[in-house]
Amino acid sequence: MTQDKDAPLREDIRLLGRLLGDTVRDQQGEASFELIERIRQTSVRFRRDDDLAARRELEGTLDALSREQTIQVVRAFSYFSHLANIAEDQHHIRRSRAHLLAGSAPREGSLSHAIAHVLDNNIASPAELGSFFDTALVSPVLTAHPTEVQRKSILNCQTVIARLLDERDRMQLTPEESAANLDALRRAVLTLWQTRMLRPARLSVIDEVSNGVSYFETTFLSELPRLYAGLEDRLAAADPNLAGHELPAFLQVGSWIGGDRDGNPFVTAEVLERALTMQASAALGYYLDELHTLGSQLSLALGLVSASDALLALADHSPDHSPHRSDEPYRRAISGIYARLSATHRALLGTDPVRHPVADAAPYPSVDAFAADLDTIHRSLVANGSAALARGRLRQLRRALKVFGFHLAPIDLRQNSDVHERVVAELLALAQPGTDYLSLDESGRCELLLNELATARPLASPHVSYSADTESELAIFRAARAAHLRFGQAAIRNCIISKTDDVSDLLELAVLLKEAGLLRPLENALDVNIIPLFETIGDLDNAAAVMDRLFSIPLYRGLLSESRDDSQEVMLGYSDSNKDGGFLTSGWALYKAEGELIEVFGRHGIRLRLFHGRGGSVGRGGGPSYQAILAQPEGAVQGQIRLTEQGEVIAAKYGNPEVGRRNLEVLVAATIESSLRADGAKPTPATFIDAMQQLSDTAFQSYRGLVYETPGFEQYFWESTVIAEIAGLNIGSRPASRKKGTRIEDLRAIPWVFSWSQCRLMLPGWYGFGSAVKQWLASHPDDGLAQLQAMYRDWSFFSTLLSNMDMVLAKTDLAIASRYAALVKDVALRTSIFERIRHEWQATVDALLAITGQAELLADNPLLKRSIRNRFPYLDPLNHVQVELLRRHREQGDDERIRLGIHISINGVAAGLRNSG
Template sequence: MMPKFRTAGQRESVFNAEVISRFELYNSLFLTLPFYKVKDTGTLLPLFFKSCEEGVKEKQRPAEIIEGFFEKYTPGAETKDIHDLLFRFIQYIERQVVLFDAVEDASFSKLHTPDEQTSLKALLQRSAEHPALHERFQKLINDFSLRLVLTAHPTQFYPGTVLAIITDLTEAIKTNNLTEINTLLQQLGKTPFFNKNEVTPVHEALSLAWYLENVFYFAAANIQTETDQIFNEFNLESNKIVELGFWPGGDRDGNPNVHARTTIEVARMLRQILFRCYYRDFRNLKRRITFRGVEDTINVLQEVLYNNAFDNSIEGEDISAFLLENLNKIRETLINDHGGLFLEPVNNLIRKVDLFGCYFASLDIRQDSRVLRDVHAFCRQNKPINSLYPANYDELSESEKIGLISFKEARINFAEQGDDLVQDALQTIEEIRSIQKNNGVNACDRFIISNCQQASDILQLMELFLWNGWSLSNLTMDFVPLFETVKDLEVAAEVMETLYTHPVYQKHLASRGNKQDIMLGFSDSTKDGGYLMANWSIFKAKTELTAVSARHNIQLAFFDGRGGPPARGGGKTHRFYASMGREIANKNIQLTIQGQTISSQYGSVDSAEFNIEQLINAGISSGIKEKHNVLLDKEHSEVVAAMASESYEAFVALRQHPQFLPYLENFSPLRLLSKINISSRPVKRNKGRELRLEDLRAISFVNSWSQLKQNIPGFYGIGTALKNRENAGEWEKVSRTYQESGYFKTIIDNCMMSMSKADFSITAHLADDKEFGTFWKQLYEEYELSKAMLLKLSGLESLMANYPVDKKSIAVRERIVLPLVLIQHYALEKIRQAPADSVDAVFEKLAVRTVYGIVNAGRNTA
């Protein structure tokens, strides 16, 4: 059980005692470790820290700081020795970040206590006292669920080996086991943090599956157990409340390395890892249940579970019903003949089979609409459907296209093969059926269409299924539009209105329980329109989509594509869901968790349970209040709309600045990100073409700004917008909106979190740069303006003063990695100064190696 609720001041005191003090103690152990020249590294690193801090205060260039340090402390050292020491500094600091992670995670339950007033039990107790509220609660929980979808994005830098060490180190720190801590630090020092070989999508999936096996397998079951018990206390029927999704191996949008065979391989892997988890639990159960009456059933389960866990040649099938039948036989025997002895291990395994079936996590398929249009066009050239469409089909209007879509079930006779992307799409559509057969229908039953712009994008994809062996009567797939850009979000409701009124799509939705998932992308909308406009566009789209879905009696679920940082939809995520009004569908919370957010928020069973509970409680508390969202009131809506428009104009003007992309390329490691072997996905779309902003993936875009310690996508334009409202005499209106709207307040709080991780003093020397000085000043001035206006609006004395523990954690982490940031800027400076054809590879390697530690320390900066 979590300890009782603590005040912010109490939590800050615990943080100082439990985290800061412990980190300083265990950090000193590094000096005693038997690594190559570690004593020199450990002795010089504090001096290097001091030189970095002093140099930044004096606005020195990174090269001045670093070269000055070596002249002072290692005079006469060879260039090779200097570079060698810089690499050892990097390795040392990377491990300091891991140690801080482990120390903070060890204190998690003491630092993060749930608000007792918004706990599930407290909500039920209040609702029981008010019949109308209790009725709403009953209706809500019949449908309520939370789906967490793990995605493969290139900011999860810890390999499985390091994650395992962190887990063990965390447990050792909890008990202050110095001998074990010392041994684990030695292991950490000798364990590589990065891959030398190129990462494949299957490697990605295997790495991410570590969390499924070691965290979510336990956390989801524990949450379900607790929820069932609470509902049972109040005579309410429980349902499956936590679901897991998975993107590695299924997400091929912009990733040419994902193929149909990849998807099949990942689906098999997920199944086998799950059965190994089941078998591990079953062995523990078997050791206890040694009674008469269950021997035959135990033996049957032993063989089935073992074969499915370890026999790679076995033909998979959905045997979840068989497992439940036999486990329930054991359960009944224990109750009837043995007084219920050791009943809990059986109940626990039954619960897990109920939750995970034979698939563990649902594998989503995702592809860009432009690719799928090409696939549709390729199919139209072949018999027997080539006669159904005119040659100029692609040039027709949207309504004309929809009128021609016939939904004929046919087997196409391909005259020739299409290109790689076309063939992959067709093969994947075929293979989904075998995944459903082997792992269960829920194993792979969603196809997400990225960059969805029109209803025909969905309808044409349905046709592709019908042309490749599927039938309308048995189309066990959900088609999920993903609206990403500001423009696409504006027309989202219109697109869905067209789909909801289409007779074939209506029939398909009815076969799927009249449920529709719609995905909304924060990352690309931020990159497209800036932080405030992205959030406002998504809010408006959600209200409009909720209304149109309600008119057609469709149960809508929003699937939020949230990245780690506020600029990509992260931050205090649960507060967004808690602040929804009745105008926004919130019964089924679905969101991606990605990058270092996975390890920081779901890296241990404790942290995963806490954050899952926060999301569940936020969704339920919002749903039962039936409150109106004040942002829909005319005054509040007009204020935020004006601010969103003004911040959008400021951000677009910045993007269109001729120095915008050159600045990012010169002073961040953007061009070097492709050299980091952590992801199978390219840094940008249209590989091989000259870098263009529209081709740059949002994660690389945001990550580059965070490496620069400027976090432009997380705030730029909001200071201008607030100042404009003040100048227009509307400050009181803005202030009222901030006080009355939880949604708007969360936007502001997350913006301040993003700004807390920025530090313009590191690049202050650029103010005098002949080429980019003016541009740097423009960025800095907007930062200072935004900071001043946000503090005035919130009434805080400093950024994140209302979250003192988070603020202190950020400050410690940023201090730890300051040398990494300066080493990176030093290396980039050397690269800029060298002729293009004679760049020393060591500087590229230095810059690349620093990225790992900077991102890991930031936890949600990319």
């Protein structure tokens, strides 16, 4: 009999659903429970049996709800979405463990699979693979964006529930233990029900920093060292000569939270300083706790074990003179280290840690000095027969320190090129009266900027008053310089320029860095990476030419050679390019830009590091990270890659420690496989390139024709989606639009995609593909389909593109989307636009199935198909209720309870979709 591998998942979902139902009955009464249960059963019948009578019954019931009934229904189904997510995560962990316990072959995306792939195919020897990490960099970067809809309090409740489910799964519980676990689950679900889902006030940047830090405390501080240890042990198993070899800190988690000023006026120098302090507090607090526990564990006594002279000297210098520990040098050494780290906490943060040291001591002057003391303990243990002890908590602590330092995570600075331009123009005008920087052409601007960069003389003067924008920008860079002196240069490594379109944009930032001492011309020193962000289709097409001109400037090239190891990072914008040109054209423009950048960088002898501005949704470059990295053009990764982790995807990927480690492992595995490829890889056939360009051109015209050239489309978008309500939801510190007004050009890409996801159209993730394929087949009637099928079969870029589109189309529901369309007041407008969208959707589905050979959507993705089957019966009622609430809200005005219901429904739909922003 075949084992039903998904049975435990269904059992967990049923258990959590039953506990939620019991909670609703106890807290809201039998009538509320029966109403919610009737809606649930009707929705399941409609979704699973395609019962049209059930659909009519469901819509009739939902439309007739009173205001208070609506709130209860929305809360119940929203919380069920959260609980289903927990059950799914737990099932992923369960299945991964089952594979390991069964001794199955390593799974794709695991480090074991990546290492076996490289070694078994003789791509590299174990020693060569070990040295690969010497220059590698893998860095997911957390960003705060207005699709992060979960409060930290809700995440805390979910963590408790996940831990209790895990306990039931892994442990053989006695009847009493099982009953206690069930009681604890019941309490956790009750706590979740009684915890406010939404914030009463808009999230501040500092709140976002706190949320970001929580993922380090929950996942990264503990799981990153475990991942490193596992990788080192795998390499040692492949080559005994690598036993004891410690990898450099190539895998690091970065952050934009507190440093991203593009369109966010609330990120100031003071906020940046607070963000750095909060991060340092988390790192130092973790180290102090680990030292305290380590001291209790290393109770080794002289006479039973030896110690090195360096360790004995460390113990002798310790302020711990307790006679009870006189023969315990390791404990005394650790007490001394704790005292010094406690003093470091006081020196860096101005406060004492919660647990005081045995006595005062001098603070550490640097992270390296702290690391040296831990290394002394490590070497003494290894040299005196206690290597096994060195591989425990001490190994974890030493690795954490290498990765997180005193700063926890490097914070990137980001600002729009327009702001830099205005600030530089003002500085030049006041320093050199008569200078009109803004009136100069590109050549004139570069000449003037290069003259400034050739001298150490600052432009800014403390005796001159500047505009608020200029003062703010100068303060940010000065704060960055102060952070380098306080926490080390690792605290702030990167400055990113949004909307880069020419060389002067990079030179303007260089001038501003010079003002703060972060670029020092006389020393040819540059303390941070200057990173252009190419976002629109036009900017992506121009990216390689801009970098070619930049590298031809001796002054800039010299900075790279002297201070940046002949490396240059380039960021590519997925979301804005998608909003600008549509899904297909965005993906193709990004792919082409990468190929052109590889050629330019190779010609100039500069190492390329790409920073991918991926979002959670496919409409913003999301989708499975493993396949996305492997689908990069050959030479695009080169052992180094950074990518953004955004919105509610951060919680989905890193809220659970074990799931978080798995996601980090996927990034490393994909980077290894993409960088170390077998020789003789065939270039992409020219016929594929030509076909893709033709498809892109047609898709671009189709997408632009709808979004930017159709009269009334802007009105359709604002009336048929929750964009207006999202703008008022307290889910982020950043405004939804860059400027006041409703122009789609000014709207941020994140709420643009998020809004289409909420109404279940997912338009940014597929629109234009159907038209493109239809025209291609019409112009290639004999072999057109066969060629597209060959592209899908033999080109990872194209197959990944279609796989992501498959996922988005499966999450699209035109029946539900039509109810949102009905909110558009102009009947003729809504009919013409929605029918156009419906026609394109059908054409896209038909094209996708014809190319892939699938009989239905997700035929090759049973895991996602299962997920949709489990959760969509609980998601559909939320959408139906949301439409009714939007209608009432727009007809009746500002009713606080109706607004609350809308906002809760937004939360629930986002949780159910998991990658909506």
